[in-house]
Amino acid sequence: MVQQWDIVKIIGAIALPQMGGWVNGYLTRQEIKGWYQNLNFPSFRPPNWIFAPVWTSLYAGMGYASYLVWRDGGGFSGIAQGPLFLYGTQLALNWAWTPIFFKRHELKWSFVELAALTATVAATGFAFFNINKLAGYVFIPYFAWCSFATLLNYKIYKLNPESTATIEEVKEPKKKTN
Template sequence: MSSSSEFLKIAGAIMLPNLGGFVNGQITRKHIDNWYRHLNFPSYRPPNWIFAPMWTSLYSGMGYASYLVWRDGGGFGGDAQLPLIAYGTQLALNWAWTPIFFGKQKMLAGLVDLLALTATSSLCGVLFFKINRVAGYIFIPYVAWLSFASLLNYSVYKLNCGDKDKKEIEAATLKKE
């Protein structure tokens, strides 16, 4: 296999998650000034400028990790099949968070998505590790960031929980009883 062919596969794997990140960045920008900046935040919230480079590096890492697993695990028909399904699932959950949190302004639903994302990403990292150790290790900072993002989402929710969210919680609680 030629090195240029391999390079294109790596580049494609890295660009895929970043494409979703770019689209979500456009969604986020629309809501920063008219909604997000007016929320109450915990003291440990990083400055807004941190998020774009953080996500770009995490997306690039996870994309490269997916390439390693695809390459070493026999592609979609080999041992890599389940890990790549987990990868696609966590990527879909990742991309869903921005439209939920920023687009629909549903902080609680965003938190639920983040918790599912963190669990799925953790599983993905373990499955990747079984195929390629480096790919598994690449998921450690990603899962750590998702854990922090979950805490941040929870804190923002708690600091801004409005009557609408309280009613949604009460309605969901009554349905369970």
């Protein structure tokens, strides 16, 4: 039976990834009507409205999975220590993608970052599975979505080579030499 204190821990574990999602959602909304809508997209890009519910559910799942691993793996000082470190790493990579893509407009580096995130998500899922099977299974749709997002980011990068200029290059264009 779930104790009252366990419910607080579960809520905290689920809320942690959501907080980064909320901040990144705000950053994303600021760019949608400007820079982002002017990009070229592949035909398989989902509609914009799908991203918020998908990420909200993925964040909830990964948060709950982290609670299960923390609970079953002895917390931060037990066998869960390594998997929870991987979890924190993938969460930081997850949160880092939005500023790289939407604020810096770095299509190439956001692709590289997303590929690293996807690999870290896979490693986290395997590590979680070794402690709690359900926690590992929860990472399967997250891995699938990150794999899709990596492909989508790559195609956007390839379709928009002129959009890979850094913010500094936009502010001060390189001078042509003749």
